[in-house]
Amino acid sequence: MTGAPDRLPKALEILERLEAGAPEKVTKNLDAFHPDAAELILGYSFADIVGRDGIDLKTREMLTVAMLAAMGTAQGQLEFHVRAAMNAGVSREEIVEIVLQVSVYAGVPACMNAITAAKKAFETVEAG
Incomplete structure (x- = not known):
């Protein structure tokens, strides 16, 4: 190790x-x-x-959601990090805005994939 x-x-x-x-x-x-x-x-x-200082966990999770959504190829990790972002204090509305912003800078296909992942994460969080 x-x-x-x-x-x-x-x-x-x-x-x-x-x-x-x-x-x-x-x-x-x-x-x-x-x-x-x-x-x-x-x-x-x-x-x-x-775990570094300088950016709080909520902000890091918002950035992570944006980057994974922009990649468009990491659905499982994106679903996890949408849930994690919500657990870190990011609102559903903020997630929606992040995902919509992805359409401008990473394209509509990446945004559509992110919408699918976010909807699954929202369902999981809302189910408890």
Whole structure:
């Protein structure tokens, strides 16, 4: 294993803040791939980057939703991060505005994919 010994716990704490139960699901999936995958991937993305000072978690999630939506190819991650953004305090209306903005800068197909992902995330959040 590489990285600082406290990276994975910090990453899992942030992931839990974004969605209850997510750390167990994600680590199970990554551990089935390789024993170091969770520390490497989650440690870097959540502990080293998302966990940095300078931008609050709500803003980071808004940015993440915008970037994943613009990519147009990461439906599962986009659905997760729409839910995570809402858990971090982003309103449904703000998500709608982010997704609509994607149509201008990333194109209508990416926006349509983002609408599908957002609708699924909204349904999940509203179902409790």
